[in-house]
Amino acid sequence: MTNSSMSISTDKIKELRDQTGAGIMDCRNALLKADGDTRKAMDILKEQSLVRVGKKSRREASQGLIETYVHTGGRIGAMVELNCETDFVARTAEFQQLAHDLAMQIAAQEPVCISEEQVPEDTEVDPEIACLMLQPFIRDPSRTIRDLITETAARVGENVRVSRFARFELGQEESRLAELKAN
Numbered sequence: 001m002t003n004s005s006m007s008i009s010t011d012k013i014k015e016l017r018d019q020t021g022a023g024i025m026d027c028r029n030a031l032l033k034a035d036g037d038t039r040k041a042m043d044i045l046k047e048q049s050l051v052r053v054g055k056k057s058r059r060e061a062s063q064g065l066i067e068t069y070v071h072t073g074g075r076i077g078a079m080v081e082l083n084c085e086t087d088f089v090a091r092t093a094e095f096q097q098l099a100h101d102l103a104m105q106i107a108a109q110e111p112v113c114i115s116e117e118q119v120p121e122d123t124e125v126d127p128e129i130a131c132l133m134l135q136p137f138i139r140d141p142s143r144t145i146r147d148l149i150t151e152t153a154a155r156v157g158e159n160v161r162v163s164r165f166a167r168f169e170l171g172q173e174e175s176r177l178a179e180l181k182a183n
Contacts, residue, residue: 008032010017019173020045022154061089061159065096069103078106079164098152101137105145106165109135114162132162 010033016027016038022045030048034040064083064141071077080098089095105111112125113133119125128134133146143151 008036012036012038016045018042020155022048028092036135061085061161064163065099067096067099067103068099069108070109075167075170077105077166078103078167080106082160083161083163084156084160089156089158089160092156094152095156098148101139101148102132102145102162102165105135106132106137106167109168110139111135111165114165140148 008028013024013027014029016022016031017024019038020027020032020042026045026048027041030041030044031038033044045155053090061083064081066079066081068079069077080099080103082102084090109132112129112130113119115133116127116131116140119127119130124154133144133149137143137145137148149160149162
């Protein structure tokens, strides 16, 4: 039950806003619903952002950027196409950081597809290993890549999606999917 007479400090609202990127009123209302509990308020905001992101996921995302990452020593590299709805969002530091993090994730974790729907039915590949969206984020394993993209989409207010990626490793010609099928 919401306690609308409860006083929520501006510091607490600011702290929640800094952690989530949500609007001031959204943070205040979530804190009121959660009786001032920041952790519960974050869960409330996460649920709300998932609903908003779900509605936006049907919108066209034809803008964005292509980001590359080459690991130290130049033996491994990755390229990812990350799309959004407007070039304005594509130029933001947050979107560019997401693209860089994704390219680094691809270089480090060797996914073979974007989502579980793309795994061929005739393989016994663990989707959590093979699918980029299901992999734990290398910088924060408590979040998946899907979580990372969803959170960014909620903050920027646009549909954000990975369209394609490629990973290169010096001297390796066989695809990772073929290797996973063989094992």
